[in-house]
Amino acid sequence: MYNFSVRYHDGRLSIAHDATLTLMPDHWLIHYRDPSGELTSVRWTLPGIVTDENFSHLFIFRFGEFPQQTIECKDGNLPESLKKRYPERPFFKRRVTDIFKLNNTTIAGVAFTVLMLIGLGYWFGLPWLAGAVAARFPTSAEIKMGDTMYENMIRAYEVDDQLTAKLNDFTKAIDFKTNYPIRVTVVTENDANAFALPGGNIVVFEGILRKMKTKEELAALLAHEVSHVHYRHSLRNIFRSLGGYLFLSLLLNDINGIVTILADNSNALANLTYSRELETEADTKGMDVLQSNGIRLQGFVDLFALLQSEHGDVGSLKLLSTHPLTEERLRAAEMIVRGQKGVVANRELEKYWQVIAAAEHK
Structure with a gap:
């Protein structure tokens, strides 16, 4: 048979x-x-x-x-x-099932050991597991998940369609050195804020655009957020924050379950912050992007100074973490700016910036 x-x-x-x-x-x-x-x-x-x-x-x-x-x-x-x-x-x-042939003391010892290993794995191994899973997570599933999260979250905001179109034109004039499809949305909120979702969606608050004075500041903000997308920082943070759900979904081998859980918790996940290490990595990648496009790195210095003036010593863009301190990042950016070479005029970028600036200062 x-x-x-x-x-x-x-x-x-x-x-x-x-x-x-x-x-x-x-x-x-x-x-x-x-x-x-x-x-x-x-x-x-x-x-x-x-x-x-x-x-x-x-x-x-x-x-x-x-x-x-x-x-x-x-x-x-x-x-x-x-x-x-x-x-x-x-x-x-x-x-x-042969374990049940052992005596009670041995069974109890084995059970205790198993529970200890499970506990240690959950509390210490799960953060590492979340990072490893994020690195291997299919890109297509990440983009689909990010789109679902975006659709759930954007309902809470009023989208400025005209400014969104202008900002996407600006974004397309920069080579961000990533294969992710970058899509930017501007929402009519007064906070100096922005955040990135897995897969390429970036939400920018109108409040931060209104306070920017140069195209380099805007390029720095976008380069930093795209770097979080490129290195899957958002995905890693989300997996760590939902470790228990992730653990169960992996046990059940249910990738769709992971996507559903993350989509259902979209609004809460937007408030996650990055570690010092991930912020530094995004800063470094973002500066490399500006350097390769011939854009002045002074944009990062001006962006950090803007955040410092808005929020004090601690930067609080929701997905530009509270760590490290903006003061530290400002000083690091100032040191790198001194050695920059190869700045070029980008008329297309300047044209789009003038359109955005004009719309913001009406």
């Missing part, structure tokens, strides 16, 4: 499909009907199949890279059929 009824997860959607597993000589075939009713087949090669050990009589197998495909089978005949079909390949090792 080499045909079994299973439940199949494709790793992309959180739903499961009733399917038939056929054990072929050198691979497994999984047949199921997709939501449209079309019969679909999936082929698993034997070397890529991994067995999940568990306490129940539910047999679970995974295949492929993250997010992995999964099948679940309750048929007790499956292990014997696998042994007959593939005698050279052991799919099952010693069952974890």
Whole structure:
């Protein structure tokens, strides 16, 4: 008997499909009907199949890279059929249920150790895991997630469509050295504020535009925010803040669940701040962007001075973190400005800036 009824997860959607597993000589075939009713087949090669050990009589197998495909089978005949079909390949090792054959003291010790390891992993390993997952998170999923977050958040603001169009023209005149699709939105808020979302959406408050005096200040702000997008700083911060949810979603191999959780918490996540390390990295990348475009780095000095005058010693752009202090970043920028070379006139950028400045000072 080499045909079994299973439940199949494709790793992309959180739903499961009733399917038939056929054990072929050198691979497994999984047949199921997709939501449209079309019969679909999936082929698993034997070397890529991994067995999940568990306490129940539910047999679970995974295949492929993250997010992995999964099948679940309750048929007790499956292990014997696998042994007959593939005698050279052991799919099952010693069952974890053998632990119950130990004495009570040993069981208690094992249980305590497991709980300690889980606790240590949660509190100390999860931040590292969040960063690692963010680095491997599919770019397409990140952009989709960021767009969903943007759609949820932007409802709370009044968008200035005309100024948004002008600012996007300004943005396109700069090569930010990133493959992300950068889209800027201006909202009619008085605060000197801006923030970036995963995948390329940047929201700029009209209040900060109104206080800027040069195109270099605006270029510095955008370069800094784009750097947060480019290095996935927002994504890493969000994963860390939702560590428990992320942990559960990873256990369930549910990438769509991660996207949904993040989208549902969009407004709260907009208030996250960056670490000193990530802010410094964004400053450095942003200055490199301005330097490569021949734009005066004085824009960063003027931007930090503006923030300092608005918020005191601590910069408080929501996603330009409270760390490090604006004073430190101001001094660092001033040192780099002294050695800048290769500044060029950018008439296109100046033209767009004059349009934005004129609109802001009507």
